[in-house]
Amino acid sequence: MRYLPLTPDDRAEMLGVIGVDSIDGLFVDVPPSARREGFVDLPHVAGELEVERELAGLAARNVTAGSVPFFCGAGAYKHHVPATVDHLIQRSEFLTSYTPYQPEIAQGTLQVLFEFQTQVAALTGMEVANASLYDGSTACAEAVMMTKRVTKRNRAVLSGGVHPHYVATTQTLAHAEGMEVVALPAAVDAEDAVIAAIDAGTACVVVQTPNVFGTATDVTKIAEAAHAAGALLIVVTTEAVSFGLLKSPGEMGADIAVAEGQSIGNALNYGGPYVGLFACREKLVRQAPGRLCGETVDADGRRGFVLTLSTREQHIRRDKATSNICTNSGLCALAFSIHMSLLGEVGLRRLAALNHQRARELKAALEGVKGVEILTPRFFNEFAVRLGKPAAEVVEALAARGVLGGVPYSRLAPGAGMDDVLLVAATETVTAADIAAFQTALTEVMA
Amino acid sequence: MSTTMNTVGRPTAPVATAGDIPATLTGARGLLQDEALIFELGGWNKTGVDLPEAADADEGLSGLMRDTAIGLPGLSEPEAVRHYVRLSQKNHAIDLALYPLGSCTMKHNPRLNEKMARLGGFSDIHPLQPVSTVQGALALIDRLAHWLKTLTGMPAVAMTPKAGAHGELCGLLAIKAAHEAAGQGHRKTVLCPTSAHGTNPATAAFVGYSVVEIAQTDDGRVDLTDLAAKLNDQVAAIMVTNPNTCGLFERDIVEIARLTHDAGAYFYCDGANFNAIVGRVRPGDLGVDAMHINLHKTFSTPHGGGGPGAGPVVLSAALAPFAPAPWVVHQADGFRLVEEAVDEAASAFGRMSAFHGQMGMFVRAYAYMRSHGADGLRQVAEDAVLNANYIKASLSDVMSPAFRDGPCMHEALFDDRWLEGTGVTTLDFAKAMIDEGFHPMTMYFPLVVHGAMLIEPTETESRQELDRFIHALRLLAGAAKAGEVDRFKGAPFHAPLRRLDETQAARKPKLRWRA
Secondary structure (H helix, E strand, O other): OOOOOOOHHHHHHHHHHHOOOOHHHHOOOOOHHHOOOOOOOOOOOOOHHHHHHHHHHHHOOEOOHHHOOEOOOOOOOOOOOOHHHHHHHOOHHHHOOOOOOOHHHEHHHHHHHHHHHHHHHHHHOOOEEOOOEOOHHHHHHHHHHHHHHHHOOOEEEEOOOOOHHHHHHHHHHHHHHOOEEEEOOOOOOOHHHHHHHOOOOEEEEEEEOOOOOOEOOOOHHHHHHHHHOOOEEEEEEOOHHHHHOEOOOHHHOOOEEEEEOOOOOOOOHHHOOOOEEEEEOHHHHHHOOOOOEEEEEEOOOOEEEEEOOHHHOHHHHHHHOOOOOOOOOHHHHHHHHHHHHHHHHHHHHHHHHHHHHHHHHHHHHHOOOOOOEEOOOOEOOEEEEEOOOOHHHHHHHHHHOOOEOOEEHHHHOHHHOOOOEEEEEOOOOOOHHHHHHHHHHHHHHHO | OOOOHHHHOOOOOOOOOOOOOOOOOOOOEOOEOOOOOOOOOOOOOOOOOOOOOOOOOOOOOOOOEOOOOOOOOOOOHHHHHHHHHHHHOOEOOOOOOOOOEOOOOOOOOOHHHHHHHOOHHHHOOOOOOOHHHEHHHHHHHHHHHHHHHHHHOOOEEEOOOOOHHHHHHHHHHHHHHHHHHOOOOOOOEEEEEOOOOOHHHHHHHHOOOEEEEEOEOOOOOEOHHHHHHHOOOOEEEEEEEOOOOOOOOOOOHHHHHHHHHHOOOEEEEEHHHHHHOOOOOOHHHHOOOEEEOOOOOOOOOOOOOOOOOOOOEEEOOOOHHHOOEOEEEEEOOEEEEEOOOOHHHOOOOOEOOOOOOOHHHHHHHHHHHHHHHHHHHHHHHHHHHHHHHHHHHHHOOOOEEOOOOOOOOOOEEEEOHHHOOOOOOHHHHHHHHHHOOOOOOEEOOOOOOOOOEEEOOOOOOOHHHHHHHHHHHHHHHHHHHOOOHHHHHOOOOOOOOOOEOHHHHHHOOOOOOOO
16 A cells, blocks of 8 residues: 555564554553454555546536536636646645644744734724634534624624525524524525614624625614624624725724635635634733744744644633534635735735626626516625526526526525526626626526 | 865864754744744735736625735745745654654654545545535445444444544434433433543534543452442433543443443544554454444544544444434445435434535545454554553663553553652653654643653554664663753754744734734
């Protein structure tokens, strides 16, 4: 087996050094009833060529985003990632290192995390950010739990614009924690509706902008209402490129900003691994979940970076920890950070403007299709349309015509009574020809 | 014979110098550059990406547009490459040398797996595109699930947890849901050995359970008498790592499972150490109800400097109905997805995250498993255990094994008795290992062993690399016992940085760059 360096001679000699006759002598503590002779019922060792053939065969049965006119979003977005990003994250020293527990020999990872935290704080307009969480949905759930610790209150109010999967992830965790979640009914443009639901027991309100229907909202008034009632405002964003065009959560008064960072530096990967962005006000940081990287000096007074405030964390605090989280999404955070460094402010703003332009072009094309109603009043690169027929069927019919034409809202929330709503996104990867093909196919399907 | 300058340059020869090595003038250390932060490298108007100009935004976004500076520097491509390559050289990595972090299973990461994960058919597909267009992806998830179930002897697996701790959360949520469904929601206690990973009690507390510790016997196993005394009708579950964090197989594990089930509780097994037994022992044969599998440990998806991981959870028949959505169903005409906790999934406890789990890690783990096969995986466990015992045997005369009698499993645990009187601590010894070219072992964990040093070599180390490691540790042990305290107290001396001031970092946290 090509990954196993020991030879039969090595094994025999090593058993001699240990002083046992056979390898079974090292497994004597396994209860006899659980000892298995022979191999489990699975195929045996396979060479690279054989493995490549099988996996390439499976891969070929999927329709890739890059091979067709592609308009899916709803929390995961196809963007172009510079070749440099994937090359650099495959450097051995980044790819095959562990969590930086020994800072003297992990300054590469640690400096990247410090830069990442600064980039995320800048993008979200917040004071500080952590070293990432698993993804946007778990970051949202963790943020809600954090507000319970901060406010000692037990109720969270989520707008009808929050991604239904984020709502479900939060509800799952909240149920276990004994926290009450009030999820308002799905609404294209009603983030403000959370204001009426705030009461004296409300720990936080959660709104999303752009929301799952693509609607961009100024949440300043929601922040004011929340703060007046002693509650915290969590702002969710699933499309990180929007930070290059729209007002940041921090500018609008958010106490915690969480986002899905996949759009920057990371491929679609069928939903994971992604990278959860988590940023908050500095005064809240000791209640924050996840790894934090901080600046310090070494014994010679030279600047260096370490994981810090680890007294919040499970390996120190055990059952008193702020979260059970152990890893972050390190390599995805690295990809995010490299891509963001390449873009810079100039590139990000240009990328964001380009996304918005493509979405406007898409809107112009689709609103001319008979039976299609544009629902989203203000959008970044994604909007909702009403089709007057089940969107899931339309999407299948479009796929049969070689167009991946968006995400039916019913796929996210079957019981919401919005079966005829389709979510469509357009990024910089969409061409004029793609839009024309979508328009043509949709016209046929709607006819 | 004469030489000419033009062909050989100016020959140099080593020159002996007296006294200390002078510090460099720039902060560089030979090839290691003193690399500034991106925020100090300038480039506020620079970009390394060529994009066309877009038309000005409109469409009702007035008042919503960001009109202040964001504060993001940009780098041209050559600058970016140099920045990150320079930073990378300040990291230790499994590709450089044995990385003996106990409990972390730092094994070789095959590059085939990286190549496979980057096939467009896996990396360039959207989690919400029609299932008819991702049949190959669902087939891969289904095949990986089959391998995981077969290797563990368990009937079901929840694929979506994104890391080991996330898997623990999934397992305990399933247990909680099962108890609630059976009218046993009053059970609020979880039992954990004192040697448990920190994530175990943290997870239990996170889902609203209180944690009671189980004592350990002198030979490093769960104390059955103490366990039996603490099991009652308030206990929801026990969380036991097997092989345990002392690197030992829990000999009484079948009895532990029986006692637990007799008390109406579930047995959560922390599968972090599955590498020691994969292909040789099936947790399902031990009475386990739920166990997470760290694909980034046993099945070699790269650790990436701290994630992303993946933590699928195998489940017993009793817990399977409570598994979270979504999951893949294999039927005659292909694969479909169950995505909502309704209808056939009505008893599912909810959802762990937005989509289908760590697909990129699934591809890597499956490529790894397929490459090894049933025979190769069994050899993995045997070689991992052999390597650990070889290290233990080769160091036992100079260091003190925490549990001298009997074999260890995939990791060798030493305590600090052998350092008594030397003035050198476990931490000092570990930091001195850095100077000798090795990453330190896991230190001060498990908590039940004084000054613990937990060494996990894994199966992907050659005899030569093991001997090189053993040689280095024997030299260091000799130096400690010979009174060379200075070699340890100030260590590391030869790393990119010296010891860092973690106290200062925590006292006045500086978590971001500021102008």
